[in-house]
Amino acid sequence: MMSGNITCTGSLPVGILFDGKLHQDVELGLATVGDEIAVIEDGVSDAGVPIAVLARTLTKIGDIPAESITYQLLCDNLVSEDYAYLRTLRDEVKKKLKSMSSALPNTGTQSSGSDDTASQKSKSDAPAL
Template sequence: MAFTHSATLPIGVFYKDQRHRDFTVRISTISDEIAVVEEGIPDSGTIVGVLARCITELGSIPAEEITYGLLCDTLVSEDFKVLRDAQLEAKKKLSALKPPPARLPFRPCPTRTVPHPRRPRPPP
């Protein structure tokens, strides 16, 4: 199961004279946050930097072109909210997973005392 969510932006992102509205976003991970810091994105832009890394599809924009700079220059606040809400929906999919049932420890059946077939029984 992929922990992604797909939807449509109300306004969209303009890229190469075209508006792109359909998107898919995945949940973010700590590695996304670390990468944003290593890329030198300022603290005030961390959320946008992480979001740029988590958008797996945005219209027909190539994935490598979905960057912090692109979002800062073209994303409107209404679309930003929709993208953040979509990430929350993806997290809900992960949260909704039920853990597998706990495995009970192996307990051997108690042994019964049965007379050995080759030994004669003691007289009564």
């Protein structure tokens, strides 16, 4: 569903009415390409993909049970102000991931030995003149 435990929390400006109660507190996780693929495989139209991905990455909307946070719930109850807020919150989740990666120690070593391989290859593959 989502990558790791990277989430951001906030409060919807309007909220979602569910079981006679307005729910505003949200927690949103990091969306992945896998989330996008899954919603397309579920038959969601191109226009609905962003909402369906939100449904997959929203880990909390007030007291709404997690299994009730669906594409259909958002389509039927999410107002434009709240959708705009969730897009902003989605960007905050991405920033959180970036800040975590920049805080990782840099060992100064390359992750691949492509330079070594290239120099060895050029020596061994050099034509004899």
